[in-house]
Structure formats: structure tokens, C-alpha cells
Amino acid sequence: FTLMASTNPIDISSSDSELEIEDDEDKITSSLRPLPEWAVKHGTNSRGHARLSQTIPSPSQTQISNLNPSNVSNHAQIKIPRHEPNDNVKASTVVIALDDDPEYFTGNGNIGQPWTVNSRIANGFGTDFEKLTSQQALKRTLPPSLQLSGPSSKPYILIDNVSSNLIRDSHGSSNLLAGPSFSNCQGYIGEHYSRGDSNEIMMYGNTSRILPPTLMHGKSVNHTQIAGPDGHAYRAGVSEERFSVNDERMVYQAALEDLNQPKVEATFPDGLLSVPLLRHQKIALDWMLQRETKSVYCMGGILADDQGLGKTISMIALIQMQKYLESKSKSEDPENHKTVALNxxxxxxxxxxxxxxxxxxxxxxxxxxxxxxxxxxxxxxxxxxxxxxxxxxxxxxxxxxxxxxxxxxxxxxxxxxxxxxxxxxxxxxxxxxxxxxxxxxxxxxxxxxxxxxxxxxxxxxxxxxxxxxxxxxxxxxxxxxxxxxxxxxxxxxxxxxxxxxxxxxxxxxxxxxxxxxxxxxxxxxxxxxxxxxxxxxxxxxxxxxxxxxxxxxxxxxxxxxxxxxxxxxxxxxxxxxxxxxxxxxxxxxxxxxxxxxxxxxxxxxxxxxxxxxRRTKATLIDGEPIIKLPPKSVLMSKVDFTAEERDFYTQLEADSRSQFKAYAAAGTVNQNYANILLMLLRLRQACDHPLLVQGFDSDSIRKSDSVGQVSVEMAKSLPREMLINLVNCLEASAICLVCKDPPDDPVVTMCCHVFCYQCVSEHLTGDDNTCPARGCKEQLGADIVFSRSTLRICIADGHNGSLVHPQFENSVILQDEYSSSKIKTVIEILKSKCLLKNSSLESQSAIGCSETSLSSEQTYTETDHSGIRVVKRTTVYSNSLADRPMKAIVFSQWTRMLDLVEHSLRTHSINYRRLDGTMSLAARDRNVKDFNNDPESLISCRLL
Ligand SMILES: Nc1ncnc2c1ncn2[C@@H]1O[C@H](COP(=O)(O)OP(=O)(O)OP(=O)(O)O)[C@@H](O)[C@H]1O
Incomplete structure (x- = not known):
């Protein structure tokens, strides 16, 4: 995945499938998103209730106000820019995040590093690990009554008593080794959500927000200090969660950060790679060579460098180096080589x-x-x-x-x-x-x-x-x-x-x-x-x-x-x-x-x-950070609804409230848990574009689904309870019963077994049509394998009241062509941040301005206190982003939203490439390449 000079994200929040109940729920929790009072107060299920109350900082009043039309959270987030240590860097990038999903800022994966643009980004929301997390979250939250049906689903990750308390963060997962990014994200989330702001597009740029020191690149952040037990430096970046001196996570983190890092750099011959290795990569190479050649047992190890520090290239260097050494030893001593080499x-x-x-x-x-x-x-x-x-x-x-x-x-x-x-x-x-x-x-x-x-x-x-x-x-x-x-x-x-x-x-x-x-x-x-x-x-x-x-x-x-x-x-x-x-x-x-x-x-x-x-981006080598990135700026733009959008939202909220009250009065809140989450999801969707709230016809299902029309037809004919049961099975299951991985493109069979679509598809068309789940002899067919979106849409279609109110049926805001307030803002940002800048760059190059080098290696000598001269090298990166073209990444959680954004991009003649989980590997690959390399495109927006 090719580096771009810098990257600014625009997020519209996205996952590969529509109507992600579990994602929604997960985000509610992970982001400390305020819930409406009616959802919180009546949360009668003890597990769900406990969880909700844990995650809601202040009680009902704030929560209600946050769902009031005037306060509706309608963020788009834009991250601006970082650049990488790559001479090939071509452009800056804006990342615009529509839908206020703080997962982007949890330091979890490449999303937090807009400068590493690759097809992994598509994976960030759509597959494996994130899915697993949200499924687990949902499973924890679902009342037992909703978990009973279907095959028993073992929790995928077993957490032992010893460690779970020690290392869980407020999201209930990961980040143990995240170093400063962990603290940063906590700080960020705390800062962001404690303000209770709403209707915003969040933008990471060079301006506006004063970031905690731990977020400031270029400052020599001492990692151990951040993690240190005194807590002072740490506190600067943490407003929501504070750690006591005895917090085990801190002790553990400090212990890990305190590892004496090796410093010897391998001498890497020219011509084996087309890019120079960075210093920390040469150190990694030397360490790996030692492990492979000097270690008596366990010839290998764990290269746990922070995301984006170039583990892939370090590994390629290792492969090349070993090949090189082999051929060298062969040419020097062919006889000995025969018996010694690589037995x-x-x-x-x-x-x-x-x-x-x-x-x-x-x-x-x-x-x-x-x-x-x-x-x-x-x-x-x-x-x-x-x-x-x-x-x-x-x-x-x-x-x-x-x-x-x-x-x-x-x-x-x-x-x-x-x-x-x-x-x-x-x-x-x-x-x-x-x-x-x-x-x-x-x-x-x-x-x-x-x-x-x-x-x-x-x-x-x-x-x-x-x-x-x-x-x-x-x-x-x-x-x-x-x-x-x-x-x-x-x-x-x-x-x-x-x-x-x-x-x-x-x-x-x-x-x-x-x-x-x-x-x-x-x-x-x-x-x-x-x-x-x-x-x-x-x-x-x-x-x-x-x-x-x-x-x-x-x-x-x-x-x-x-x-x-x-x-x-x-x-x-x-x-x-x-x-x-x-x-x-x-x-x-x-x-x-x-x-x-x-x-x-x-x-x-x-x-x-x-x-x-393990090295993080804040790790120092000889007092210098291993990688110097320009500061990431976060800019949040508030977006106001138009009068019609506001009416639409208000009506939707009122409908949802009365539906919820009806459940509460009938004592069926537990049974309708999935529906309640769906209602919350609808409210969030309304902030992006009212059209997202409207049910989809089978055509739109087919457009984004691997299952065929026969499955849709069958789902439509099933009783609602059965559909809900199937959704529950699908969402409670963290692994595919064939490959035992978190399911990619998950589907559930009528017999309630969950698979990746690819894994089960062989059993739909091949000789053996029986369900591949152990002990299940059910005959399978394409009509009885359902995707999540098919099920949810069919559930929603039979769900009067929480969808579009009749008064809006013919409204202009429910047209494909309608550009919602949020989409308009995205286009404005793209134009002001990217198009304007790029056109001025074009005119500069027309008058002969040359492109400046992005990085250069400088050598200098220093005399230390004992009088010994030390030769030091440092890589200097150009701090100027001004002379590079700007690219942008637009995220959304909903592929349908991507369709709508695409429509506007086309209208404004903005060149873009799309990337989502429904695309084949080859198509994704092609689009990533285009995005990175296409010199034609002033802006390419990758919609994830
Ligand atoms: N020395 C280098 N010269 C040029 N580009 C580099 C160099 N090292 C890394 N890169 C680029 O930086 C990007 C990130 O590297 P890479 O994907 O290897 O990181 P990673 O540590 O494997 O990240 P992740 O944990 O996300 O897998 C890639 O586009 C890679 O090509």
C-alpha cells in the first residue's frame, strides 16, 4: 500500500453491509455515545442495562437532549495529514469521517494512520477483527432470551481471570500494547464526547483544535514517560479515564516499553530493495537475522512494531538478505555450502x-x-x-x-x-x-x-x-x-x-x-x-x-x-x-x-x-523518534439540518419513542431488543441522509449482497419471529463453522448455522448439498441461506412505524439525487481543502516550480562527554505539505451512503475510486492502485 505524502480522512462511517445492528450497538458503547432516555430507562435486561449505564457518562437529561433535533450528532470527521517516509510520496490526504465513529481514533489499525493507505482499510470495518469485536459486544449485551436460539456459540476469545481485568480498556478490548496511541485515543474520546457537541463534521487538519501533547508529532514524546507510573504525562492525554499509580495496565505497559531495544543496524546491500530501509527497519533486520541464525531453538520471533512502521518491508528485506547471503556463501564456498546450508x-x-x-x-x-x-x-x-x-x-x-x-x-x-x-x-x-x-x-x-x-x-x-x-x-x-x-x-x-x-x-x-x-x-x-x-x-x-x-x-x-x-x-x-x-x-x-x-x-x-x-511511532533511537510525522489535526465541522431534514428526524424520533413505549407497555422490550437497536440505527442514518432510513427494495439488497434473489424472496415469506431468530444466530456467532475464522461476508442457513458466504457456497452448488456444520444433515439451497442485510431489511419492512413516516413519502429529501446537508459539507471540504490547493499546485508546476524532496538522510558527527566522536544519521522529512497535492479518503459505515456520496462526487466531477467489502480482491486491488498512482486524479476519494 503506497504512501501518500499526507492524508486527510473524511468519515461517513461505513461497514460492508447495511443496517449493522451490532456495529451500531458496539459503537454506542465504545464511543460513550449518549443514548436516548427511552432506550436507557427501560433497559430492563440486567446485562444490557449494566452496560448501558456504564457507558453513559451523565444521566437522562443529557441523553435526551443529545437526540433532540438541535443536538443530533451529525459528525463528519476529517483527519489531516501525515506523511510517510517514502520518497515516492505523491500527495497529501484528507480523511473525512461521516458518522461519528470514534473507532477511527482508537489507535486500532490503519484507520488511525491515514498515511498508510491500502486495502487493509477496507478490512478495517468489514472483516475479521473488528467484526469479531462488535459481535462479541452484541453477544454480551443481548439478553439471554435472544441468545438461546440457534447453535450454541462459544465465545471466541476466552478471557482468563488473571488477565482480563488487567488489560481491558474501556472498549473491552485490545490496546494493551498500543503505547501512546492508547492514551491518545482515550484522551481524544474523552475530550470529544464529554463536550456533548453534535451535528458536527470532524476534521483532522492543521488547525483549530488544541491537541493534548501526546498527540503532537514532532514533539519528542518520551514513551516511557507517557506510560510511567507517576501518571502526570499520561494525564495530559487522558481526560475521561485516569489511571492510578497502581493501575496494572500502566505497570505492564511500562514494563513492555522499557524493553531494551536492540540498536545494531544490519548492513543491507544495495539493489535488493528499490527503497532504502529506514533505520529502525535495519535494526529489525539485524535482530531477525540474529534470531534466525544464532538462536539454538525458536528460530524466529514476533515483530510487533506499531502499525505502519513497515513490518512487511522488514520481512521482505529478511527474505532478500537470506537469499543474498546464501548465494554469497555458495559462490565463496560451494562444497561447504552443500552440506551446511539450510538443512x-x-x-x-x-x-x-x-x-x-x-x-x-x-x-x-x-x-x-x-x-x-x-x-x-x-x-x-x-x-x-x-x-x-x-x-x-x-x-x-x-x-x-x-x-x-x-x-x-x-x-x-x-x-x-x-x-x-x-x-x-x-x-x-x-x-x-x-x-x-x-x-x-x-x-x-x-x-x-x-x-x-x-x-x-x-x-x-x-x-x-x-x-x-x-x-x-x-x-x-x-x-x-x-x-x-x-x-x-x-x-x-x-x-x-x-x-x-x-x-x-x-x-x-x-x-x-x-x-x-x-x-x-x-x-x-x-x-x-x-x-x-x-x-x-x-x-x-x-x-x-x-x-x-x-x-x-x-x-x-x-x-x-x-x-x-x-x-x-x-x-x-x-x-x-x-x-x-x-x-x-x-x-x-x-x-x-x-x-x-x-x-x-x-x-x-x-x-x-x-x-x-516492538517499537511504536514514539520510540526514540538515540533520542530521535524513529519516524517523524507531521502533526495530525482534527477539525470538527458542525452540520445543520435543513428544515426538512430536521422535521424528518424529529418525526422519526417521535415514532421510535412511541414504538418503544408500546414495547415497554406490553413488557416485550427484551424480545424487541434487536428492533430497538435498529431504531437507534435509523436515527443515526437519518443524520447522514434521510434516504438511508427508507427500506430498500430487493434490487438494492441484491446490489450489495452475495445471496441471490431466491434468498430474498424466501426471507420475505418467513414469519418475523423467525427472521429475528436468524439475525440473532448470525450476530451471536463469532466464527464460521467451516473455516473457524470470523466470518467474511457472513450468512446464516435456515438451520441456524453461520458461515462465510464463500465457505458455504460450495455446498449450495456442489455435489454435497448438506449443511457443513458438524452433525447437521439439513439439505441446503441458495434459497435458505440469508445475509444479514436481507434479514434486517425484511424485518424492517414488516415493522410499521419506525420507518419513513407517510408525510415524507414523496419528499424531495428521499430522492437519490438529493444531496443531504452532510454530503454537501463533504463536497465543500473536498473542494476547499483539496481542489483549491491542487489547482494552485498545478499552476505552480506550470510555471516551473520543482517538487521538493520529501525526505533525506543526513549524517553529522557529535563529540560526546568522553570526547569520543559519534557519527549520527538522521532522516529529515520535509515539513512542508504545501507543495504536495492533496488526496482524500471518505469513510462511511453504510454502503448505501457511499452510493449517495458517489452520486454527488460525479455531479461535481470529482475523480474518485471506491473500495468496499463487497468488491472482489482484484477489484479492490485495482482501485487501491489507481488511487495511489493515478496522476490524473486531483482527488481520489476511497469510499470504504
Ligand atoms: N523504507 C521504506 N521506504 C518506503 N516505503 C516504506 C518503507 N517502509 C515502509 N514503507 C511503506 O509504509 C507503508 C506501511 O508499511 P507496512 O504495511 O509494511 O507497515 P506494517 O507495519 O506492516 O503495518 P500493519 O501493522 O498495518 O501491517 C507501506 O506502504 C510501505 O510500503
């Missing part, structure tokens, strides 16, 4: 299994270098007699990532590696992917997704046995060492059994159902967005742990999202002994923290130090 049979994976496994020979093909016609730089396999006798299939580097960033990896490999040292890359994805594992040997890098790994690789067993061991151990006072030995014994027993009986863990080479990916011994496996495997009990985590690899890496900007347990899954994948054994992890880490958290976290710090490298 994949030393695979540290599955120790007990890999030795002497002659059983597998007959099932394996061999692709030793030299036997291949196309002997591109396949990692070399030792030609030692032992290795040859074992005849194991080998392959290069496997990168596993979410589907949404697969193309981005490919693009980075393409763009950042010059022609003369190109890496051969295979994208292992899609129905027509090869079934021949020997194909992998032809490529330096194979890119694939977590879903495919889950489908193709046999899973390791769940570690529950260990837990039993642990309990027994505790009961009888056995030491953790004893338990570990016991576990090892048990593991070797399993290994023996596998050798003989061909069953048990990692039967990849003997399990006929194992797919191609499970067959080779990989030279290196990289898990990008490794938090995907944070729950070690999930199939995806167990499948990743079964991959056979010599070197293993986890990349994650948020390595701990929920609990210390998250780390266990990485340790298990990395084979980081002894903590890769659950008992050792529990005794050695969780137990220590439970006993004395200060000491416990210090210990964890030391344990992590070995395998984890």
Missing part, C-alpha cells in the same frame, strides 16, 4: 515426529534443487545422505495473512523489489489454485490466507489435556517442571504413536485429506496479522501450529488484544520453549502475574524480550 530436515517442528519418519517417504515427492527445471532461488535443501534418504519435499517462505491483504503483500513484493533481484511469488488462493505441493518449490514466496491454512492443514489437538494436568499438578503440589516433563513425555508418546499408528498431531504427510500446503517443510513461515491466531483453541491457530517450518515469524501491531493467553498461541506457533507448553506458560507466566503482578510482568517482559521486537 530443512532440521526442522524444529514436531521434534518427535520428524526423526526417522520413513513411513512418509512413499507419500512425499521430492523437489530438491537441481531436479527442478525451474530452479529459481528455491531454498536449498541439504544434499547430505541423511537428507536424501528422508526425501522430504521442501519449499521457501510461506506468508499467511487475511485475504484482504493478500494482494497488498503481492504488491509490496512487486513494488519494493527491483527487477534485477525479483522474488518469485505464488499467490495460493482461489478455486483454481494448484493441488500439486511440488509447485511451491518453484517460488521464493508463497502467499496464502488463514482460511486456506485452516482448510488444508491438519490441526494440532487442543491443549485442554494440559489444563487437566495443570489442575492435577496444582492439587498435588507438583512443580511446573514436573508438569512440563510430563507434557513432553506425553508429546513424545503421541509422536511414537504417530510414527506407528499414523494418527495424532500433524499427520500432514500421511493424512490424505491434508491439502497441498500441509505437505512441504517450509523454510520460513510468516504469520501476518498474527493476532488472528491469538486464541490457541481455534482451528486456525492449531492449523498454523501444525505447519512444518524451520523459521517462524509472527507479525502484529497489536500482539496482545485481549489477554495474556494471546501470547501462548504465538509461543506455541514459534515453538518457544518452555512456554510453548501450556502448563509451563500457565505456571511460569500467568501464575507469576497472579501472584505478584509487578514481578510477574517484569518476568513477562524478560521472556518477551527474547522473542519480540
Amino acid at each position: 530443512l530436515d532440521d526442522d524444529n517442528d514436531n521434534d518427535n515426529y520428524n526423526d526417522n519418519n520413513n513411513d512418509t517417504d512413499e507419500l512425499e515427492e521430492v523437489k530438491l534443487k537441481g531436479e527442478s527445471d525451474d530452479s529459481k532461488s528455491v531454498p536449498e535443501v541439504s544434499t547430505s545422505a541423511r537428507a536424501v534418504s528422508k526425501r522430504r519435499l521442501s519449499a521457501g517462505t510461506l506468508v499467511v495473512c487475511p485475504a484482504s491483504i493478500l494482494r497488498q503483500w503481492a504488491r509490496e513484493l512487486e513494488d519494493k523489489v527491483p527487477e534485477e533481484s525479483k522474488l518469485s511469488v505464488l499467490i495460493y488462493h482461489g478455486g483454481s489454485r494448484t493441488k500439486d505441493p511440488s509447485e511451491f518449490a518453484k517460488y521464493d514466496v508463497v502467499l496464502t490466507t488463514y482460511s486456506i491454512i485452516t482448510n488444508e492443514v491438519p490441526k494440532q489437538p487442543i491443549v485442554d489435556d494440559d489444563e487437566i494436568d495443570e489442575k492435577i499438578g496444582e492439587r498435588y503440589g507438583l512443580s511446573s517442571e514436573f508438569s512440563i516433563k510430563k507434557k513432553r513425555k506425553r508429546a513424545s508418546h503421541v509422536g511414537m504413536k504417530m510414527k506407528k499408528g499414523k494418527k495424532g498431531i500433524d499427520s500432514s504427510t500421511i493424512d490424505p485429506s491434508a491439502g497441498a500446503l500441509a505437505k512441504p517443510a517450509w523454510f520460513r513461515v510468516i504469520l501476518d496479522e498474527a493476532q488472528t491466531i491469538k486464541n490457541h483453541r481455534t482451528q486456525v491457530a492449531r492449523a498454523c501450529c501444525s505447519l512444518r517450518a524451520k523459521r517462524r515469524w509472527c507479525l502484529s501491531g497489536t500482539p496482545i488484544q485481549n489477554a495474556i493467553d494471546d501470547l501462548y498461541s504465538y509461543f506455541r506457533f514459534l515453538k518457544y520453549e518452555p512456554y510453548s507448553v501450556y502448563t509451563a506458560f500457565c505456571h511460569g507466566i500467568k501464575g507469576s502475574i497472579a501472584k505478584d503482578y509487578v514481578k510477574g510482568y517484569k518476568k513477562l517482559q524478560a521472556i518477551l524480550k527474547v522473542v519480540m521486537l
Whole structure:
């Protein structure tokens, strides 16, 4: 994902599907959004009520006023600008956020970094992690009566007693390692929401708002200081939530930040990458090379740099460097090279299994270098007699990532590696992917997704046995060492059994159902967005742990999202002994923290130090921030309704109130929980554009849905209770029952099982039409698989009263062509911030102004107090944004809103590209490329 000189966001709030009840609910909570009195007061469900009251800062009066037409929250948020360390930087970017969704500012993901524009952004709201969070949130909030129906849905993330209290933030998730961004976002949210302002477009620009010091870039923010136990510096950025000296999160965060960072930079030969590595990336490279070559066991680790610091490019540098060193050592000493280099049979994976496994020979093909016609730089396999006798299939580097960033990896490999040292890359994805594992040997890098790994690789067993061991151990006072030995014994027993009986863990080479990916011994496996495997009990985590690899890496900007347990899954994948054994992890880490958290976290710090490298944007190297970004400014614009829009909103609110009262009078609030959330959602939609509130016809459903018309027709014919039941099933289920990942494009079957649409679609058209849920024998068809939007729209259509009031039926504000107040404001901002500036730039270039360099490396010498001369280097970035063109990103939560914004963009001849979750990977990729590279476009708005 290509950097732009700076980026200003415009947010209209968006997710991939319409009418996101659970997102709405989640945001209500996460943003401390005031709720209307009628929704709060009657929140009779104890869980829901508790949660609501927790999140509402002041009681009813304020809440009511905030839903009054004059105070309706109608924000659009604009972030302005940051630029990246990229010489190719072409433009500045405005991010406009319509719909007041503070998730953009939670430091969670790339949205908080407008300068990293890539297809991940599309993922930010539509898929995996965010979805999971909101689904969980909804699940927690839904009354039991709404959760009973459908298949039992286990919570996806199990939070242990030890850690959940320690690290949950006010959103109930993540951010443990978020460093200053965590504090920033708390501060920001506190500041923003405590003011109770409304009807605003929020804009991040160079002006207006005085930001807390922690938000100011360019200031040398001392990270440890922010996290430090005295709390002073921290307080500057935190207005809503204050931490006591003894707050464990602070202790933990300080412990982690205090890790002694390595400082040695690798010497990276010219010509291997087309861009120079930044200093922190060279340091990462050196550290990774050390881990891969000097470490006796666990050859790899966790690169946990903050989002956007260039983990991908650091990894590509590692791959290139290893290839370079290999060819160098080969040319210098060909004989020695043969026997020493890269003996994949030393695979540290599955120790007990890999030795002497002659059983597998007959099932394996061999692709030793030299036997291949196309002997591109396949990692070399030792030609030692032992290795040859074992005849194991080998392959290069496997990168596993979410589907949404697969193309981005490919693009980075393409763009950042010059022609003369190109890496051969295979994208292992899609129905027509090869079934021949020997194909992998032809490529330096194979890119694939977590879903495919889950489908193709046999899973390791769940570690529950260990837990039993642990309990027994505790009961009888056995030491953790004893338990570990016991576990090892048990593991070797399993290994023996596998050798003989061909069953048990990692039967990849003997399990006929194992797919191609499970067959080779990989030279290196990289898990990008490794938090995907944070729950070690999930199939995806167990499948990743079964991959056979010599070197293993986890990349994650948020390595701990929920609990210390998250780390266990990485340790298990990395084979980081002894903590890769659950008992050792529990005794050695969780137990220590439970006993004395200060000491416990210090210990964890030391344990992590070995395998984890983490830097944030505020990390200093030799007193200098590792990356210098221009300040991010936030500008909030208040948008007034027109008289007609205000009438519309007032009427909608009145209808919603009376509907709610009717539920309350009938004692059916609990049963109508989903409807109540839907009513709140409608009110928010009305702030964007009244048309969003109107029901959609089947055409508009089909336009944004993967399910077909037959499904819509069937849904229309179902009783309302059944539709609600299906919605509940869909929203209570955090994982797809086929791939065991958070569902991508989730659908629910009539038998109440939830899948990714892609996962279940094979069962709609293939030979086997039975439901793929375990034990379910229901026949499936396209007519009984429903998407969320189909269900919600059908529910809403039969829901008199809360939709458009008859008096507005023919109103002009309900026309596609109508440009709502908020859309008008967006266009105004785009014109004033971008078009004006860009046209003046154009005229400058016409009179011969040259583009200034964005960054340059400067070397200078300093004499320290002992008289030693120290050579220092620093990268200087141009602070001037004035000479760069401006690009903009417009977010919305609703794809329908994107349609409406698009309409206005076209009307005003503003060039744009669209990006949303309904688009194919190829289409997304094309649009991202266009957005980044198209010199024609003065402004490209990516609508997410
Ligand atoms: N040395 C460099 N020169 C030029 N561009 C760079 C450099 N390092 C990183 N970038 C660019 O910065 C952007 C962010 O990098 P990257 O995606 O690797 O970050 P990341 O740490 O992997 O982020 P995330 O946690 O979101 O995955 C990319 O567009 C990348 O090409």
C-alpha cells in the first residue's frame, strides 16, 4: 500500500453491509455515545442495562437532549495529514469521517494512520477483527432470551481471570500494547464526547483544535514517560479515564516499553530493495537475522512494531538478505555450502515426529534443487545422505495473512523489489489454485490466507489435556517442571504413536485429506496479522501450529488484544520453549502475574524480550523518534439540518419513542431488543441522509449482497419471529463453522448455522448439498441461506412505524439525487481543502516550480562527554505539505451512503475510486492502485 505524502480522512462511517445492528450497538458503547432516555430507562435486561449505564457518562437529561433535533450528532470527521517516509510520496490526504465513529481514533489499525493507505482499510470495518469485536459486544449485551436460539456459540476469545481485568480498556478490548496511541485515543474520546457537541463534521487538519501533547508529532514524546507510573504525562492525554499509580495496565505497559531495544543496524546491500530501509527497519533486520541464525531453538520471533512502521518491508528485506547471503556463501564456498546450508530436515517442528519418519517417504515427492527445471532461488535443501534418504519435499517462505491483504503483500513484493533481484511469488488462493505441493518449490514466496491454512492443514489437538494436568499438578503440589516433563513425555508418546499408528498431531504427510500446503517443510513461515491466531483453541491457530517450518515469524501491531493467553498461541506457533507448553506458560507466566503482578510482568517482559521486537511511532533511537510525522489535526465541522431534514428526524424520533413505549407497555422490550437497536440505527442514518432510513427494495439488497434473489424472496415469506431468530444466530456467532475464522461476508442457513458466504457456497452448488456444520444433515439451497442485510431489511419492512413516516413519502429529501446537508459539507471540504490547493499546485508546476524532496538522510558527527566522536544519521522529512497535492479518503459505515456520496462526487466531477467489502480482491486491488498512482486524479476519494 503506497504512501501518500499526507492524508486527510473524511468519515461517513461505513461497514460492508447495511443496517449493522451490532456495529451500531458496539459503537454506542465504545464511543460513550449518549443514548436516548427511552432506550436507557427501560433497559430492563440486567446485562444490557449494566452496560448501558456504564457507558453513559451523565444521566437522562443529557441523553435526551443529545437526540433532540438541535443536538443530533451529525459528525463528519476529517483527519489531516501525515506523511510517510517514502520518497515516492505523491500527495497529501484528507480523511473525512461521516458518522461519528470514534473507532477511527482508537489507535486500532490503519484507520488511525491515514498515511498508510491500502486495502487493509477496507478490512478495517468489514472483516475479521473488528467484526469479531462488535459481535462479541452484541453477544454480551443481548439478553439471554435472544441468545438461546440457534447453535450454541462459544465465545471466541476466552478471557482468563488473571488477565482480563488487567488489560481491558474501556472498549473491552485490545490496546494493551498500543503505547501512546492508547492514551491518545482515550484522551481524544474523552475530550470529544464529554463536550456533548453534535451535528458536527470532524476534521483532522492543521488547525483549530488544541491537541493534548501526546498527540503532537514532532514533539519528542518520551514513551516511557507517557506510560510511567507517576501518571502526570499520561494525564495530559487522558481526560475521561485516569489511571492510578497502581493501575496494572500502566505497570505492564511500562514494563513492555522499557524493553531494551536492540540498536545494531544490519548492513543491507544495495539493489535488493528499490527503497532504502529506514533505520529502525535495519535494526529489525539485524535482530531477525540474529534470531534466525544464532538462536539454538525458536528460530524466529514476533515483530510487533506499531502499525505502519513497515513490518512487511522488514520481512521482505529478511527474505532478500537470506537469499543474498546464501548465494554469497555458495559462490565463496560451494562444497561447504552443500552440506551446511539450510538443512530443512532440521526442522524444529514436531521434534518427535520428524526423526526417522520413513513411513512418509512413499507419500512425499521430492523437489530438491537441481531436479527442478525451474530452479529459481528455491531454498536449498541439504544434499547430505541423511537428507536424501528422508526425501522430504521442501519449499521457501510461506506468508499467511487475511485475504484482504493478500494482494497488498503481492504488491509490496512487486513494488519494493527491483527487477534485477525479483522474488518469485505464488499467490495460493482461489478455486483454481494448484493441488500439486511440488509447485511451491518453484517460488521464493508463497502467499496464502488463514482460511486456506485452516482448510488444508491438519490441526494440532487442543491443549485442554494440559489444563487437566495443570489442575492435577496444582492439587498435588507438583512443580511446573514436573508438569512440563510430563507434557513432553506425553508429546513424545503421541509422536511414537504417530510414527506407528499414523494418527495424532500433524499427520500432514500421511493424512490424505491434508491439502497441498500441509505437505512441504517450509523454510520460513510468516504469520501476518498474527493476532488472528491469538486464541490457541481455534482451528486456525492449531492449523498454523501444525505447519512444518524451520523459521517462524509472527507479525502484529497489536500482539496482545485481549489477554495474556494471546501470547501462548504465538509461543506455541514459534515453538518457544518452555512456554510453548501450556502448563509451563500457565505456571511460569500467568501464575507469576497472579501472584505478584509487578514481578510477574517484569518476568513477562524478560521472556518477551527474547522473542519480540516492538517499537511504536514514539520510540526514540538515540533520542530521535524513529519516524517523524507531521502533526495530525482534527477539525470538527458542525452540520445543520435543513428544515426538512430536521422535521424528518424529529418525526422519526417521535415514532421510535412511541414504538418503544408500546414495547415497554406490553413488557416485550427484551424480545424487541434487536428492533430497538435498529431504531437507534435509523436515527443515526437519518443524520447522514434521510434516504438511508427508507427500506430498500430487493434490487438494492441484491446490489450489495452475495445471496441471490431466491434468498430474498424466501426471507420475505418467513414469519418475523423467525427472521429475528436468524439475525440473532448470525450476530451471536463469532466464527464460521467451516473455516473457524470470523466470518467474511457472513450468512446464516435456515438451520441456524453461520458461515462465510464463500465457505458455504460450495455446498449450495456442489455435489454435497448438506449443511457443513458438524452433525447437521439439513439439505441446503441458495434459497435458505440469508445475509444479514436481507434479514434486517425484511424485518424492517414488516415493522410499521419506525420507518419513513407517510408525510415524507414523496419528499424531495428521499430522492437519490438529493444531496443531504452532510454530503454537501463533504463536497465543500473536498473542494476547499483539496481542489483549491491542487489547482494552485498545478499552476505552480506550470510555471516551473520543482517538487521538493520529501525526505533525506543526513549524517553529522557529535563529540560526546568522553570526547569520543559519534557519527549520527538522521532522516529529515520535509515539513512542508504545501507543495504536495492533496488526496482524500471518505469513510462511511453504510454502503448505501457511499452510493449517495458517489452520486454527488460525479455531479461535481470529482475523480474518485471506491473500495468496499463487497468488491472482489482484484477489484479492490485495482482501485487501491489507481488511487495511489493515478496522476490524473486531483482527488481520489476511497469510499470504504
Ligand atoms: N523504507 C521504506 N521506504 C518506503 N516505503 C516504506 C518503507 N517502509 C515502509 N514503507 C511503506 O509504509 C507503508 C506501511 O508499511 P507496512 O504495511 O509494511 O507497515 P506494517 O507495519 O506492516 O503495518 P500493519 O501493522 O498495518 O501491517 C507501506 O506502504 C510501505 O510500503
